[in-house]
Amino acid sequence: MLKSKRTPILPPPSPEKKYEIIIDSEQCDGCELCLSFCPKDLIEISEDKFNSRMLHYAIVVKPEECAGCRQCERLCPTVSLYILEKDNKEVINNE
Numbered sequence: 001m002l003k004s005k006r007t008p009i010l011p012p013p014s015p016e017k018k019y020e021i022i023i024d025s026e027q028c029d030g031c032e033l034c035l036s037f038c039p040k041d042l043i044e045i046s047e048d049k050f051n052s053r054m055l056h057y058a059i060v061v062k063p064e065e066c067a068g069c070r071q072c073e074r075l076c077p078t079v080s081l082y083i084l085e086k087d088n089k090e091v092i093n094n095e
């Protein structure tokens, strides 16, 4: 795993926005880039789960804390991860 972390310029927190982290576990190679660069440590590599290629894949541990900086999305070499932006008002209305 990489020892140093880059600190992204985070977008200002917006109470209007909520972010969902979507990971395609079949496509993920478990390279750890996303978790190495997440400034909030929200991603881990699964210890007991494998995909069909017998690779441990990335999982989200604290999805509600995502700041939406998209650092993970930009760095993923296999395009297995993306951030879905939701309007909190829509979420509340649909619940």
Ligand code: SF4
Binding pocket: 021, 037, 038, 039, 040, 041, 042, 043, 065, 066, 067, 068, 069, 070, 071, 072, 073, 083
């Ligand atoms: S978008 Fe969310 S999960 Fe991805 S690096 Fe930023 S804070 Fe972490």
Ligand code: SF4
Binding pocket: 023, 027, 028, 029, 030, 031, 032, 033, 034, 035, 057, 058, 075, 076, 077, 078, 079, 080, 081
């Ligand atoms: S950067 Fe992409 S391929 Fe690497 S562990 Fe994260 S989701 Fe998986």
